[in-house]
Amino acid sequence: MELLVSIIIGVLTACGVYLSLRGRTFPVVLGLTFLSYAVNLFLLVMGRLTIGNPPIINDNAANYADPLPQALVLTAIVISFGMTAFVIILSLKAFLEMGNDQVDGKHRP
Amino acid sequence: MLEFLLSLLVLTGASFAFIGSLGLIRLKDLYTRLHGPTKATTLGVGSLLIASAIYFSTYSEQISLHEFLITIFLFITAPVSAHLLAKAALHLGLPSLAEIPEAEEAGQTEMTGTAQTGATEAFEKNERIGSENASPGEKARPEKSESITKTPGTPDQTRP
């Protein structure tokens, strides 16, 4: 399972990096979203993999997943949501002001 | 007995979910494919939820009926999405096996769609060559070349 998760993180990171290197705002936003998926997963699994033991205290559970990374990821998700929203609107504004959605405001026909 | 009932429900549910998705593969046009998910939503997820309700009512201290809420929500929402998909398909003039009544065609516009006939052969051919980005109807349209138009409204405001 660890290998699978590592591969997923790797693929998401790679996709995010590739897309964020594109020349148009929209793929860049997609790339940033991918990167945030990747890092959220990464952060989560830093508490190691635990299946079926959410950190919710009850009498039956023997052990729990590490709750701290989860709290961190929750924070990270919300922050990256705010950031993504901002960059989406900003790219809209950039498109409007520069006449095209090239990230550098250049239009290459 | 209980376990048998649960197994039955679980298997039924999973099977209908499976068949629903199978429909996505086997059926030939969007309109018929749309019938697939309804199975998954109704009997598929429904059976599973009943199984879940029975399971948790039995194995925990309290009766678990909140699963039915999921069904209620699904019954409200799923038809809406199915409807909008059909509506969008009609609007885009997606090929259909069934003949589309004239008034419902997407041809309210300058469409030059080819897909009104509903001829199975023509349709299948189209789907085979259909590229990722275009329905057969769209494929037939000549490429539009549009120049950049500077959007009015915001003059350069580098300096106030």
Place this chain on the structure above:
Amino acid sequence: MTRLLPHPVLTPVLAFIWLLLNNSIAPGQITLGLIFGWAIPVLTIHFWPDKVSIRRPAVLIRYLMVLFYDIIKANFTVARLILGNTDQLHPVFIKLPLDLTTDLAIGLLANSITLTPGTLWARLSDDHSYLLIHALNETDPDRLIATIKQRYEKPLKEIFESC
């Protein structure tokens, strides 16, 4: 009265759903359920331009049972169709003339049609005079129209639109 209790039906329904959500009938939850059941309609009053009233609750229950039965039956029918030779299917678009007039009733009808596997609501005409329905495999559209009108539209008219 309308401002204080805008939706007499909705309040108990919401309270009931609250109890379902919590899987509990503890007095505290009932109280909370009633509070929310009351407060949410008050807060969302502007989103409900017209009041919903169910005139024939018994018919509603019968309607739901019929629908439930039809859904299960149709599920198996359609499962056979999908597993069988899909080239033999005869899909068709059917116009279903409407007698219903209120949005909610039409909505529920369309909803029921879509929930029943094998039929699908595709479009509502602009003047609300008919529904365009897509049927997965139907050789006799008129029969289908008659069935729908009989099994669904009539009870719905009774429930929501009978005077």
Place this chain on the structure above:
Amino acid sequence: MLAISIQIAFALVAAAVAMSFWRLLRGPDAPNRILALDTLYINTIAILVLLGIHLGSALFFEAALLIALMGFIGTVALCKYLLRGDIIE
């Protein structure tokens, strides 16, 4: 018996996921892909419910509930986009 049934059920639902996803990749057009995504949402509910029974945990319920309640909004928005371009005019 239930355990085996659940395993079989998992396999069936997984196959359903695979098929839905195939449609998502294959298209060929936007509505087909949106339909596939919508179906994926339904399949996910199935997986969650199965997981709940499998692990004997009620903690998956909310996720399923939220998908049932909000999953369709994505579909609706995408369809409206195809229909009107502007989804909240």
Place this chain on the structure above:
Amino acid sequence: MINHIVIFPVILPLLAGILLLLMPQRHLLFRRAASLAAIALQLAAAGLLLNAVNSGAIFVYALGNWSPPFGIVLVADRLAAWMLVVTALVATCALLYAVRGTDKDGAHFHALFHLQLLGLNGAFLTGDLFNLFVFFEILLLASYSLLLHGGGRLKTKAGLHFVVINLVGSTLFLFAVGTLYGLLGTLNMADLAVKVAGAQTEDVALIQIAGLLLFAVFALKAALLPLYLWLPAAYAHTTAAVAALFAIMTKVGAYCILRVYTLIFGTQAGPVSNLIEAWLLPLALMTLIIGVFGTLASTRLRQQVAYLVIASIGTLLTAFGMNNEAGIAAGLFYLPHSTFAGAALFLLADCIANRRDVMEDQFEPGPIIQQQRILGTLFFILAALIAGLPPLSGFIGKFLILQAALPHAALPWIMGVVLITGLFTLIALARGGSMMFYRAQAPHICHIHPDANLQRSGISVTTELAPVVYLLAFCIGLLIWAGAITEYTTVTASQLLQPELYIQSVLNLEVKQ
């Protein structure tokens, strides 16, 4: 007794931001007054805190009354207090400049301004690595909005680049924090320091990677080579008041480098000790060179000042990069100087550009401008200040840095680069200034901007230039009280190089229930 003053620098801007947000948007004067009052309070709070930590004590504030390393702590040591004071001072001047009019060019300026300060102050005070990330995000998001304040094409483009690259940086930050947590199981920086020092040899390489990734994040914020590319356009095109405030922004990166690589990856860090030593100094020197090349190549004043900011970060990190007490102390003296000087030049550049009509701040002969004499004098002084010419604080800073370099192995490099770039800076500034002031043509004075007349009546030129003069006065203060200040920075540096006190203060904190 809990010292609540530790959290004032966080609470004050937060409350100010919220109240300014809730205040009716139409009462501009009222909002300005509230905003200025809030900044005055923050200044006072920072001053009190500075006074408190000057005793040598480190104040630890356990948020939520949870004992470290479990809860988040604020740690006020000399370094943090120093940064807070510098921030408050520069922010005051930026705000004074903004309330003259540019604050109404866009929505929510004052709320954003105070929330930006919240981010900065929070970053300086926190003792928790993930919390540092959170406050980074606050200061970044606020800075995005402030950067774009007022709108305009170039601003938008620069803003887009700034935002995207920082988002990637934030992702990297999380990767690094995650790795550290995954290996060491803690987030508290003092605890991390202990755990890193006792790390298993198996984990050393991974901890190194995490530490170096963090370095990339901080280097991006600090605009260290090769990650400085976002800065020139962003700083050159934004509103003057914002650019002035941003003079402190790069210093956040420098602060983090100093904090993290003395505390967690410092000399005491066992197998990963002095982690970035091989990287920081060479990169800082190259940054200095590139920054100065940029000032030579600049065709307009604001662009030039932006590159000067890069050069100053190069100088600052050269000082920190020496990794000795004298170097860090020198850097801590240079830090406020370069912040004030950069901010003052941004403001002055705006004053000049506003008077030169379409020429703006381009290095081309333009018309003789209103108040040429006073602006020219100020420019001359500020140019000498930022170029590090005697007798102003820039010289003292540079002198201290070079003196610190004397025992360092890289002395020839440091001295060579610092001295030669100093010469180039001089040449660049003399060229630009002479182009704008000396080559002013025709004795006519242009009145093009509609609000220009209003701005240029006798009284308003005083208020316009007051913030510049204040910043200059702070630099002169640095010069006059250089004795006391170098004493403070030297003790601060020694506190940083011996993090035991910090670690003990945090980890031995007794939390009373």
Place this chain on the structure above:
Amino acid sequence: MSLSLIALTPFLGAGFVAVIAQLGRLHAAWGAGLVALIALLFLLPHTADAFSGKVLVHSIPWMPMLGMDFAFRLDGLGLLFTLLILCIGLLIILYARYYLSDRDDMGRFYAYLLMFMGSMLGIATSENIIQLLIFWELTSLSSFLLISYWQTRHESRSGARMALAVTGGGGLALLGGFLLLGQIVGSYNLTDILASGDLIRSHDLYLPMLILVLLGAFTKSAQFPFHFWLPNAMAAPTPVSAYLHSATMVKAGVFLLARLFPALSGTSAWFWLVCFTGLVTLVVAAYIAMFKHDLKGLLAYSTISHLGLITLLFGIGTPMAALAGVFHIINHAIFKASLFMAAGIIHHETGTRDMRILKGLWKYMPHTALLAMVAAASMAGVPLFNGFLSKEMFFAETLFVINLPWGWLLPAAATLAGIFAVAYSLRFIHNVFFDGEPTELPKQPHEPPRFMKVPVEILVGLCLLVGIFPAFTVEPILAVAASSVLQGPVPEHDLAIWHGFNTALFMSITALAGGVILYLIRKPLFTLQERLERLFDFKALYEFLLEKLLAFASAVTHFLNTHSLQRMLFIFMLFVIALGIFGATATDHDYDLTGERGILPVDGVSLLVAAVLVAAAIATVVMHRQRLISLVLLGAVGLVVSLIFVKFSAPDLALTQLSVEVVTIVLMLLALYFLPQQSPDESGKWLRSRDALIATTAGGGAALLAWAVLTRPYESIAGYFLENSLPEGGGTNVVNVILVDFRGYDTLGEITVLALAGLGIYALLEHLKIAGASHDSEGRAWDEDLHPTIMASFARLLLPLALLVSMFILLRGHNLPGGGFIAGLVTAVALVMQYLANGVIWTQQRLPINMHKVTGYGLMIATCTGLASWIFGHPFLTSTHSHIHWPVIGEFELASAMAFDLGVYLVVVGATLLILVYLGLVHHQSHQMKPRKRIR
């Protein structure tokens, strides 16, 4: 105390003068004179002590930690310079008052002049060498202002910039040198340095230190090859030239040589460097001076040459040579100041300085001519004038190396330079005052105002007095200055005109005779020189180098910074990868990538779901140019990510991810409406491969890192949270308790981020007007059904249900998956649904809530919850919780954290809707505008 005031008075005076200049032009001159007199007054009480050979030091504590004080010093050398600076300064002030025209701003001039005077005095009286350096650089700055005084002239600006660059740059080198010197000695105080000569000379750092110090001295004193700034500084008003190039600026360099003479001299490095530089400068500059047509140009090169002479003397290094050096400093200051002033008078009265035009002025201004002749004779080293004395001493000193191989070269070169000096002095007099009748002069020449000549007369008088009665006039000050230069007894010397027939006299005679002859045969030399000049044009070289530097800087800057985001990100990625590789490899310890922790087995469903995720991610990349499709695929990726969260025991995360996903897709669609539907294929194959390589490396790195950590054993602080969540935090959902309690501060920050996003986006959208498209990308008109009726009614039906669910999630969050975030997002989504189904306006009318306020109050509630703990004497954000028993309802748990969570809820709702509502309004407006064509 008054010691420090000598140097500081002119600085204070500069401000004073600038102010009183407002009252009238001449006030400035009087004020400046007064200031100089006051400074002189501060000097007077100390002169007796200084003359008696005492060293006076006065310190003001400044940076005690670094052993840096403001310290002033007055000894013989200092006294000599102070007197020169102040006395000649006074004369210049008087002279300038007549020289400057009505158009010139006197206040500015005198202010700058006083600043310069103060800087020079500071150099002369500094005990601390860093302080000396401060004043040193201040002379560069104030001379920049003086030289560029006529700033509208091109040559003034460029000359000033050049002087600043060269002398300022030299100052930087000097800083380096002084730092090394301080390092060697352990002190920056001259007293210590002068006492540590042996230590310094034997130190490893001696040579680099010496080179840096000499660079400073040579640039300032215009030694070859840094001499070129001085002739170009002649663009300054003549009083400035007279001051800077006689007694002050350029003398700072030789002052430094004299000052540090005991500490630095006496090594072969010193001898070769200083002698050679001085000698080359002496000869080359004297040679060039002969050919300058500009009067001031001639004087400039002559100045350079004489400075070379002084430098050479200090380089020779014998006590007698040093004494001669000091003596020539005095003499040169006197005659050169008078010559510049004379040149200024000529320029002032004739309107030109070109010796090809100037002729026969003897007839029109005989008085001036006489003064000039005396000064020129002194410059040429004619007996009876002061220049002769020091020059003869110089000739004598050049002979001390005569026994070395090639030793004759030095006296020979000195004599040659003497010949040139005589020739240019002769030219100065002959070309200007004789040589025919002036015909082309711009102005009719006549004698200048009376008081303009007074300063010249005084100085010329001194030339004669010193020249004839050296022992009675200059001897005392020379002796005390020389003794402080030597830090010891002054060698036996005899200041007399006649020392008998000796080699030095022979050399003097040769120089005089040779000079006359050379002047007579000058014509062919001029043609030769014209060709040479082009070969050795240092100014052109400097400008060429400067241009190249600027071009190089520009090229580097623009090569690196192309203002391209793609490039920035590419470099960032490369840097990160480099750091990562460095981190992974630069360790002494061998380590295995895979750790020792047991790993979990993989099940089929997980494998399949993972495959779906990977395929969806890759498909998104492959199809990213078709934007809508990539968005649909992204939706699938997000869904699977939430499934992974569920799988790995993180239900809260799954809920959050699911809700965020919905809002994100809606937002992206809202933006996509305006944006092109497809990305053009812009990156070429190479770029794509490059990016793919970078991406793969980054992804591989992330995967390896994850793998390495995941397989390692693990210990964390998590146990504390699990143990204390219920008893101390009052909740069973540990994640939520962490969020609202253990790490509530993070959460407070996080909702601030969200609020900021809302505010920022609101500010971005303000005034944003953008036209909508009337057709989709394929040219189809939009569907006419704005708000499908039935969908609208279902959306309304769902609203209360969704709100109920969000309340459910909010309330249970502390104990079960849920909480303020998710509840807030569900509420927001429920409302978004209304926007989707019914449109912006319809919904807005029914939701008359200001989302700014909701956000603000949310933040306020969260903050105040935290602040409330102060009342109980606890730190910010300390929570409290208790079980409350209510009749009928039963046991109720109340935690302050719930109030905090309510704040979170409100912020999430407020900020999310703020974003959507205002973007929606932009959409609404877009329909009121003329539709535009889609931009692809």
